[in-house]
Amino acid sequence: MRYYRKLRRQSKLLTLRVAEGAFFLRRFVEFPRQVGSVMPSSRYLTRAVMDRIDWEETRCLAELGAGTGVFTRAIIRNLRKDGAALVFEIDPMLKKVIEDDHAGLDVYGDARELPKILYERGIAELDCVVSSLPFAVLPPRMTASILDAVCKYLKPGGKMVAYQYSRHMKPYFEKRFASVKVSFVLRNVPPAFVYECVKGS
Numbered sequence: 001m002r003y004y005r006k007l008r009r010q011s012k013l014l015t016l017r018v019a020e021g022a023f024f025l026r027r028f029v030e031f032p033r034q035v036g037s038v039m040p041s042s043r044y045l046t047r048a049v050m051d052r053i054d055w056e057e058t059r060c061l062a063e064l065g066a067g068t069g070v071f072t073r074a075i076i077r078n079l080r081k082d083g084a085a086l087v088f089e090i091d092p093m094l095k096k097v098i099e100d101d102h103a104g105l106d107v108y109g110d111a112r113e114l115p116k117i118l119y120e121r122g123i124a125e126l127d128c129v130v131s132s133l134p135f136a137v138l139p140p141r142m143t144a145s146i147l148d149a150v151c152k153y154l155k156p157g158g159k160m161v162a163y164q165y166s167r168h169m170k171p172y173f174e175k176r177f178a179s180v181k182v183s184f185v186l187r188n189v190p191p192a193f194v195y196e197c198v199k200g201s
Helices: 002-030 043-050 070-078 092-101 111-121 140-153 170-176
Strands: 060-064 084-088 126-131 154-164 179-185 192-198
Touching: 043 070, 043 154, 043 179, 043 192, 060 070, 060 111, 060 140, 070 084, 070 092, 084 111, 111 140, 126 140, 140 154, 140 170, 170 179, 170 192
Parallel strands: 060 084, 060 126, 126 154
Antiparallel strands: 154 192, 179 192
16 A cells, blocks of 8 residues: 555656646747746755755855745755745746645745845845846846845845856856856756855855
8 A cells, every 4th residue: 555655646746747847848939038947956956956955054045036936845845943035936827836836935026026035124235145046148237136135135144045057157156256166967857057156255
């Protein structure tokens, strides 16, 4: 019986992933600049991003460009009980997917509203930012606005962990952060670069 229950769980998970992937692909075809990828992040990319966060020291985290909520689920699993996650997803259909999956979670729209949301919530600084935003294809002013806000509200020594599909953004990150480390995740569609960006003290 235990074996069959395990098979049923695996079957449900596979069905969910296929449906999630198909939905993500449709949103990419309709809004490629917003979605930025043809598939949700793989578990290998998710692990590579999550492993770069010091969860013991993270009380307030912002996720930018949550998509279907792959990273959101991992963040909620790892975040300490007294922690707070501010999730941003501009696509209304993807935003609704996350809201339906996580009752009570605060999900916001445009990542450029980060300063406004922090002010309204009375939050002075962030410990960490996780970003899935496709900075390389966003309008340059939008990218600069979001990165400037991230740098302003990250605490000294705070970290932004972002993935991109090229090394195009490396010099832009290096202009703003004291340290930028890059790693490569091959087991993702497409393969991705993970940037670990630390704010100076």
